[in-house]
Amino acid sequence: MHHATLDQWARGSSALHRRDARVKWLVLVAYLAALSATRSLFPMCVLGFAALAAGAIRLGRLPFAGVLARAGVVAPFAGVITLFTWLGGEGGRALAVLVRSYLSAVAVLVLVGTTPLPTLLSGLTSLGVPRFLVLVVQFLYRYLFVLSEQAQHMRLAAASRGWQAGRWRPDPAGFRAAAGVAAALFLSSQAKAQAVHRAMLARGFQGRLVTLAPPALSIADLWFLAAGVGACAGLWLAANLFG
Amino acid sequence: MQALIQVRNLRFRYEDGTLALDGVDFDLYPGETVALLGPNGSGKTTFVLHLNGLLSGEGQVIVCGLEVTKRNLAEVRRKVGLLFQDPDEQLFMPTVLQDVAFGPLSQGCTPEQAQARARAALAQVGLVDAAGKAPYHLSAGEKRRAALAGVLAGQPEILVLDEPTTYLDPWGQTDLITLLGSLPQAKIIVTHDVLFAAAVADRAAFFQKGRIIAQGSVADIQRRFGWAPPAARPANRPD
Numbered sequence: 001m002h003h004a005t006l007d008q009w010a011r012g013s014s015a016l017h018r019r020d021a022r023v024k025w026l027v028l029v030a031y032l033a034a035l036s037a038t039r040s041l042f043p044m045c046v047l048g049f050a051a052l053a054a055g056a057i058r059l060g061r062l063p064f065a066g067v068l069a070r071a072g073v074v075a076p077f078a079g080v081i082t083l084f085t086w087l088g089g090e091g092g093r094a095l096a097v098l099v100r101s102y103l104s105a106v107a108v109l110v111l112v113g114t115t116p117l118p119t120l121l122s123g124l125t126s127l128g129v130p131r132f133l134v135l136v137v138q139f140l141y142r143y144l145f146v147l148s149e150q151a152q153h154m155r156l157a158a159a160s161r162g163w164q165a166g167r168w169r170p171d172p173a174g175f176r177a178a179a180g181v182a183a184a185l186f187l188s189s190q191a192k193a194q195a196v197h198r199a200m201l202a203r204g205f206q207g208r209l210v211t212l213a214p215p216a217l218s219i220a221d222l223w224f225l226a227a228g229v230g231a232c233a234g235l236w237l238a239a240n241l242f243g
Numbered sequence: 244m245q246a247l248i249q250v251r252n253l254r255f256r257y258e259d260g261t262l263a264l265d266g267v268d269f270d271l272y273p274g275e276t277v278a279l280l281g282p283n284g285s286g287k288t289t290f291v292l293h294l295n296g297l298l299s300g301e302g303q304v305i306v307c308g309l310e311v312t313k314r315n316l317a318e319v320r321r322k323v324g325l326l327f328q329d330p331d332e333q334l335f336m337p338t339v340l341q342d343v344a345f346g347p348l349s350q351g352c353t354p355e356q357a358q359a360r361a362r363a364a365l366a367q368v369g370l371v372d373a374a375g376k377a378p379y380h381l382s383a384g385e386k387r388r389a390a391l392a393g394v395l396a397g398q399p400e401i402l403v404l405d406e407p408t409t410y411l412d413p414w415g416q417t418d419l420i421t422l423l424g425s426l427p428q429a430k431i432i433v434t435h436d437v438l439f440a441a442a443v444a445d446r447a448a449f450f451q452k453g454r455i456i457a458q459g460s461v462a463d464i465q466r467r468f469g470w471a472p473p474a475a476r477p478a479n480r481p482d
Contacts, residue, residue, distance in 0.1 A: 011380075118337025118377055138337055145379045146331050195332040198297055202325040203397060204317060204349035211336075212344050212354045 005070075009062055009113035016060035016114045020221040021123025022214070027228030028111050032104055034236035041096045045239040046103075052231055053106045060114040067113065071105040078102065117141050126214045143196075147189055154181060246270040247401055247429050248294060248306055255289055255300030255453075263289040264300055265453035271401065276423070276430040278440035278461060280470055281450030287433045288328070290450070291403045294431070295323040307400060321350055324399030324428075328406040330386035334378035339370065339389050342378060346397035357396075364396035365389075368422060383410035387419075395426070402430045408439050437465055437472065 010017075016024075035049055057067050078101035085094035112120070118138070125134050158181075217225075248271040255264040264286045271277060279287045292298040294306065296316045304311040307322050324346075327333050336342035343364055347357035365371050368388040373381060381389060387410060394402065404423075408416050420442045423430065434440050440447060441461040449457040449464050457464060465471050 116377060118341075121337060139335065142335055142337070142379070192332065195327070195329070196335050198292075199327055199333045200335065200345075200349075202295055202297060202320060202327075203346040203393065204320050205345075206317060206349065210348040210354075212341055212348070212358055 005066070006109075006112050007116070009060075009066075010116045012061060012114065014059060014061040014114065015220075016056065016110075018220075019114075019224050020215075020217050021115050021119045022126050023217065023221045023225045023228075024111050024115055025120075025123050025127060026225060027232070028107055030229040030232040031107050034232040035100055035103055035107075038236055038239040040092075040239070041099055042239075042242075044242075045235070046099055048235045048238070049103050052235065053103055053110065056107070056110045060110055062110065062113050067106060067109050071102055071109055074101045074105040122211070122214060125211070139196075143189070143192060146192060147185065150188055151185055154185065244272055245308075246272055246305075248431075249303070250290075250293075250305075251303040253290070253293060253300055253302035253304060255286075255293065255298060263453055264293075267302070267453070267455055269448065269455060271429055271431060273429055274427070275445045276432065276443055278444035278447040279431060279433045279450060280435070280437070280440060280447050280461075280464055280468075285450040286453040287450050288405055289453075291325065291405060291431060291433055294401075294403055295320045295325055297325075317350075321397065322400045324394035324397050324402050326391055326394050326402070326404040326407060328409055330383075330390040330410070331378075333390040333393060334381075334386060337377060338374070339365070339376050339378060339381070339392075340374040342389065343374075343392045343396045346393055350397060360396045360398070361392070364392040367395055368392045369418075384412065384415040384418075387411060387415070388422075391422075400428060402426065402428045403433075404430065405433045406435070407432060408434060408436050437461060437470055441465075 031049075031052065038045060038049075054064075057064055078098050082094045082098045085097060115123070118141075121134050121138050121141075125131060248269065250267055250269040253264050253267040253269075254262075256262050267286070267290055269290075279290070281287055289298060293300060293304050293311070296311045296313075296319055299311075299313075306319050309315050309319055309322075311319050334342050336345055340358070340361055344354075344357040344361035347360045348354065352360065362371070362374065365374055368391050370385060370388050370392060373385060373389065378386065378389065387407065391404075391407075407419060407423075411419060416436075416439060420439065423432075423443050430443075432440065432444060444461055446458060447461045447464045448455045449468055449470070457467060459467075
């Protein structure tokens with residue numbers, strides 16, 4: 001199984017990786033709030049927010065080029081809005097939309113790239129996000145790997161019997177075969193879900209999921225929280241005073 | 244001696260009409276390890292799923308003096324720890340520690356107690372260093388041990404292991420034999436691996452077509468049914 005790049009990044013051991021997930025979530029929210037609440041994004045202000053993001057990338061020892069390139073994933077969505085705003089004669093606002101979207105994506109990537117998803121989700125639970133929502137994401141993520149592995153096995157099994165991905169033709173027979181594969185994958189995920197439920201019952205599950213309490217925040221976590229939120233608030237204040 | 248598990252005339256039919264168990268009688272006594280042998284589809288796994296109430300058929304299943312009914316399922320499941328064949332089905336929590344603590348938490352332990360039990364179980368299977376890892380980052384052998392730790396953390400009186408050697412290399416199997424030998428619980432082990440069965444089991448029961456047709460030592464069952472690895476199997480298999 002080839003794990004995603006983000007998953008590999010998240011297994012690092014930098015100072016940012018070691019910070020508590022709850023604290024990182026709060027700093028991210030502060031950053032996004034400050035970025036979106038800043039009325040006018042003049043160049044110095046953009047530089048300030050970009051410097052904060054760059055500092056976080058550096059602190060997390062993440063590859064700059066990799067993060068910047070992956071943050072571009074928002075470009076198609078933000079690009080459409082930017083285009084319409086531009087065409088509406090608001091060039092400044094259009095640019096601000098693009099900058100805000102891109103910097104937000106960078107910030108989210110830094111969080112996801114320095115915190116394994118299970119820890120991120122535990123952090124969300126501790127912050128009071130409804131347990132049911134977190135559970136759904138948690139199970140989805142856990143079994144995405146199992147299903148993806150199963151899909152790869154099916155692909156290998158098909159290839160071993162002469163199937164070639166590049167030679168697939170969108171004709172009725174091809175569609176029927178693809179539908180069959182999708183149905184088989186669906187059925188196996190259904191069977192997997194039943195098996196998981198059975199395993200949960202076997203270990204005493206009675207409908208209510210209890211989890212371990214999160215560890216207490218360290219002094220370093222609290223410093224990080226104060227510095228992160230303080231920097232975001234400072235930038236927002238400066239931007240609104242001088243902008 | 245009072246049996247830990249008493250099964251009498253157990254019958255079970257799946258929804259599609261397949262008769263999976265056809266009058267099974269079985270006893271398990273404290274401290275003993277019994278291997279369940281038999282061909283694929285003979286009813287071994289279906290049988291063990293009845294022992295902690297995951298399936299419910301006709302007949303009687305008594306665990307530690309409790310008849311397995313809907314009313315006392317929670318208590319029965321505390322007494323019978325079930326290790327499934329595929330560890331991926333059993334490891335569903337975000338980290339190994341959280342997964343191992345799942346059973347104790349579901350049983351009503353406080354988070355502190357659950358964490359202590361989970362760490363002790365991880366130490367028992369030699370996986371302390373993996374506590375913070377996500378289950379999908381473990382090797383197949385580690386997954387198997389983590390799943391076993393999850394069962395042990397529930398502190399069951401009886402261990403039921405369904406094909407525990409699946410995915411394990413020979414060293415992993417040797418480690419498992421040593422580990423099982425060190426556990427005081429009575430055990431039921433469903434396996435096709437007769438060498439493994441001979442190493443861990445005091446006796447064996449042979450399933451065929453939903454019934455236990457013979458019980459005895461592993462060597463005796465091997466001899467009577469030609470139930471041996473291919474290299475050691477006689478050319479003419481007895482019926």
